[in-house]
Amino acid sequence: xAATAYAIIIAGGNGERFWPVSTPERPKQFVDxxxxxxxxxxxxxxxxxxxxxxxxxxxxxxxxxxxxxRALPSVPPGxxxxxxxxxxxxxxxxxxxxxxxxxxxxxxVGCILTADHVMEPAAKFRRALRDAIRVAAKKDAIxxxxxxxxxxxxxxxxxxxxxxxxxxxxxxxxxxxxxxEKPDLATARDFLSSGDYFxxxxxxxxxxxxxxxxxxxHAPDIGALIGTVSAAKDxxxxxxxxxxxxxxxxxxxxxxxxxxxxxxxxxxxxxxxVGSWESIPRHFPSDPQGNACLGDPLLVDTSDSIxxxxxxxxxxxxxxxxxxxVQTRKATLVCSRDRVQELRRIVARLGTRPKRPxx
Amino acid sequence: xAATAYAIIIAGGNGERFWPVSTPERPKQFVDxxxxxxxxxxxxxxxxxxxxxxxxxxxxxxxxxxxxxRALPSVPPGxxxxxxxxxxxxxxxxxxxxxxxxxxxxxxVGCILTADHVMEPAAKFRRALRDAIRVAAKKDAIxxxxxxxxxxxxxxxxxxxxxxxxxxxxxxxxxxxxxxEKPDLATARDFLSSGDYFxxxxxxxxxxxxxxxxxxxHAPDIGALIGTVSAAKDxxxxxxxxxxxxxxxxxxxxxxxxxxxxxxxxxxxxxxxVGSWESIPRHFPSDPQGNACLGDPLLVDTSDSIxxxxxxxxxxxxxxxxxxxVQTRKATLVCSRDRVQELRRIVARLGTRPKRPxx
Numbered sequence: 001x002a003a004t005a006y007a008i009i010i011a012g013g014n015g016e017r018f019w020p021v022s023t024p025e026r027p028k029q030f031v032d033x034x035x036x037x038x039x040x041x042x043x044x045x046x047x048x049x050x051x052x053x054x055x056x057x058x059x060x061x062x063x064x065x066x067x068x069x070r071a072l073p074s075v076p077p078g079x080x081x082x083x084x085x086x087x088x089x090x091x092x093x094x095x096x097x098x099x100x101x102x103x104x105x106x107x108x109v110g111c112i113l114t115a116d117h118v119m120e121p122a123a124k125f126r127r128a129l130r131d132a133i134r135v136a137a138k139k140d141a142i143x144x145x146x147x148x149x150x151x152x153x154x155x156x157x158x159x160x161x162x163x164x165x166x167x168x169x170x171x172x173x174x175x176x177x178x179x180x181e182k183p184d185l186a187t188a189r190d191f192l193s194s195g196d197y198f199x200x201x202x203x204x205x206x207x208x209x210x211x212x213x214x215x216x217x218h219a220p221d222i223g224a225l226i227g228t229v230s231a232a233k234d235x236x237x238x239x240x241x242x243x244x245x246x247x248x249x250x251x252x253x254x255x256x257x258x259x260x261x262x263x264x265x266x267x268x269x270x271x272x273x274v275g276s277w278e279s280i281p282r283h284f285p286s287d288p289q290g291n292a293c294l295g296d297p298l299l300v301d302t303s304d305s306i307x308x309x310x311x312x313x314x315x316x317x318x319x320x321x322x323x324x325x326v327q328t329r330k331a332t333l334v335c336s337r338d339r340v341q342e343l344r345r346i347v348a349r350l351g352t353r354p355k356r357p358x359x
Numbered sequence: 360x361a362a363t364a365y366a367i368i369i370a371g372g373n374g375e376r377f378w379p380v381s382t383p384e385r386p387k388q389f390v391d392x393x394x395x396x397x398x399x400x401x402x403x404x405x406x407x408x409x410x411x412x413x414x415x416x417x418x419x420x421x422x423x424x425x426x427x428x429r430a431l432p433s434v435p436p437g438x439x440x441x442x443x444x445x446x447x448x449x450x451x452x453x454x455x456x457x458x459x460x461x462x463x464x465x466x467x468v469g470c471i472l473t474a475d476h477v478m479e480p481a482a483k484f485r486r487a488l489r490d491a492i493r494v495a496a497k498k499d500a501i502x503x504x505x506x507x508x509x510x511x512x513x514x515x516x517x518x519x520x521x522x523x524x525x526x527x528x529x530x531x532x533x534x535x536x537x538x539x540e541k542p543d544l545a546t547a548r549d550f551l552s553s554g555d556y557f558x559x560x561x562x563x564x565x566x567x568x569x570x571x572x573x574x575x576x577h578a579p580d581i582g583a584l585i586g587t588v589s590a591a592k593d594x595x596x597x598x599x600x601x602x603x604x605x606x607x608x609x610x611x612x613x614x615x616x617x618x619x620x621x622x623x624x625x626x627x628x629x630x631x632x633v634g635s636w637e638s639i640p641r642h643f644p645s646d647p648q649g650n651a652c653l654g655d656p657l658l659v660d661t662s663d664s665i666x667x668x669x670x671x672x673x674x675x676x677x678x679x680x681x682x683x684x685v686q687t688r689k690a691t692l693v694c695s696r697d698r699v700q701e702l703r704r705i706v707a708r709l710g711t712r713p714k715r716p717x718x
Contacts, residue, residue: 020673020675298705298709300701300708301698313690313691314709316690316693319695319697319698323679325693327691331673332668332672332673332675334676334679334684335676335677336677342659342660349657350673350675353657
């Protein structure tokens with residue numbers, strides 16, 4: 001009998017990386033930069049035929065609930081849960097385990113998915129996830145999705161594979177030897193050439209029973225939330241009481257790095273964390289001068305730049321190279337291309353400015 | 360008896376230099392960049408106590424008539440005249456001479472003034488103009504305002520002075536030796552150090568009788584317009600008939616360079632043609648990093664830049680040097696500071712783009 005699977009989309013985000021298109025009030029999973037719909041909608045649509053919207057849950061911040069409902073009209077409003085406050089991923093995943101146990105019982109499978117990545121093609125993603133669901137149930141394992149790396153990226157954590165496991169699936173599974181923090185460039189190059197490392201995509205699959213056991217073994221204080229959520233009369237009320245006292249820590253640090261029944265699914269779909277404006281040239285064609293543009297900006301003697309213009313506005317760039325220019329209805333960013341990682345300095349200072357008329 | 364004086368403000372302009380704040384539909388004399396009101400309003404207010412609004416005339420393009428009325432509510436609407444088409448300054452000045460003759464008779468004095476310059480302090484300007492009016496009437500001369508140069512500017516024409524003339528005024532007047540085209544930098548430096556040259560500000564003062572005689576002597580085809588305008592039953596109708604066939608040429612080239620009764624008034628008020636975004640740092644204080652800002656932009660690690668932000672919008676610049684960033688309600692310009700002279704390339708291309716929604 002196939003396991004009943006639930007998708008749990010974790011939608012957090014602080015909106016700094018794509019400012020001013022994303023903002024603290026509207027982080028990147030809600031903006032419509034890639035492929036005509038918000039990333040969170042891609043996250044749902046990508047599950048089509050595998051997990052229906054009725055079994056798709058979202059764990060997000062209170063201030064994103066309304067946006068989530070608008071972006072995902074096919075998901076029942078009762079499937080969208082608000083964290084009363086931010087407590088990092090361990091607490092959010094414990095909520096997810098509690099919800100899956102509550103709705104599907106201890107043998108139901110939960111898939112922790114992200115809302116702010118581009119993954120293509122969807123069919124490859126679905127095959128890997130389908131196999132991960134099967135293997136998680138059959139092997140009593142926590143299955144993490146390991147992305148076959150294409151570059152020596154220093155911005156991601158890595159997973160070193162151990163022995164390969166026989167599963168009878170098209171997707172290849174390995175034991176996890178260990179999780180590795182973000183490496184320096186030389187180390188990342190070694191990882192890439194060795195073929196033994198995958199990118200840690202932050203997506204993982206488990207039965208409620210297995211994941212609860214891992215929490216109980218390695219982070220029992222946070223794991224107590226699972227029983228609270230699964231047995232609560234009113235989940236929201238229970239969260240309001242039980243969530244704030246929890247410590248803020250990542251699920252990798254609290255559970256994954258300590259559990260021994262972890263497998264990695266060798267996932268060969270394209271995966272991009274679209275982590276900054278620098279992602280734009282990877283997803284949109286460049287002109288002969290090396291400019292990647294969204295909207296219809298007017299460039300004169302400009303090269304190797306990223307220019308994003310809101311519809312109905314004119315954005316003109318003259319005589320520049322290696323700049324990022326982003327114009328929205330309310331704000332304009334002009335930034336040296338090698339400084340996009342520092343956008344948080346802008347967003348932080350905006351938060352301290354007095355509001356002005358029209359803002 | 361003091362001569363009756365009329366001011367004629369010539370308000371043309373093509374709106375390229377301060378794009379996107381100025382546009383072909385709203386050239387710089389109508390924008391409110393300097394001192395809280397449009398430059399054309401400064402041009403009027405600067406005359407206060409010397410020439411009243413009732414004796415202030417404006418010659419402008421048809422598409423600027425409504426803006427002129429709004430900017431100059433104290434000027435009678437009948438004092439604002441539209442050129443039926445563009446025919447350069449000789450034809451516009453001939454209209455002005457015709458209007459002064461019509462309204463004040465041949466001995467009335469006309470002052471051709473510009474609408475797109477910053478001149479300060481107004482009291483010094485008024486004294487120079489008052490003296491020029493007196494001398495033009497008394498000496499049967501065309502008096503041109505010569506600005507004492509402060510830099511070896513290459514963007515202006517110059518006037519070389521001849522012998523000094525006794526006038527009994529505080530302002531010193533000289534005969535004009537010759538008009539000089541825009542010089543190269545080495546020549547401009549020689550001009551500056553010699554003390555014999557003034558900037559040609561394009562402002563000059565004459566009685567209708569003297570100026571008509573100069574037109575008749577040196578450009579009779581255009582000068583015929585003076586009689587037409589002064590005698591017309593309906594000035595607008597007369598212009599619609601007589602103006603389009605005229606040749607387009609400058610008054611300097613057609614008349615001033617040939618007339619021999621020209622004096623230059625040594626004018627020591629500050630005069631700035633605010634010819635481009637590069638003018639901004641001359642009129643607004645810079646921050647310690649050398650940035651001149653209008654509005655309230657947010658600059659991080661940015662230096663030697665000019666940043667203009669519309670109220671109610673956020674303009675953020677990160678990690679750049681020597682750029683010009685201008686954000687308005689409809690458009691954003693990002694430009695290398697050494698390329699502002701090429702803004703016409705942007706404006707020209709905008710004219711050929713299809714209109715988009717919201718524009």
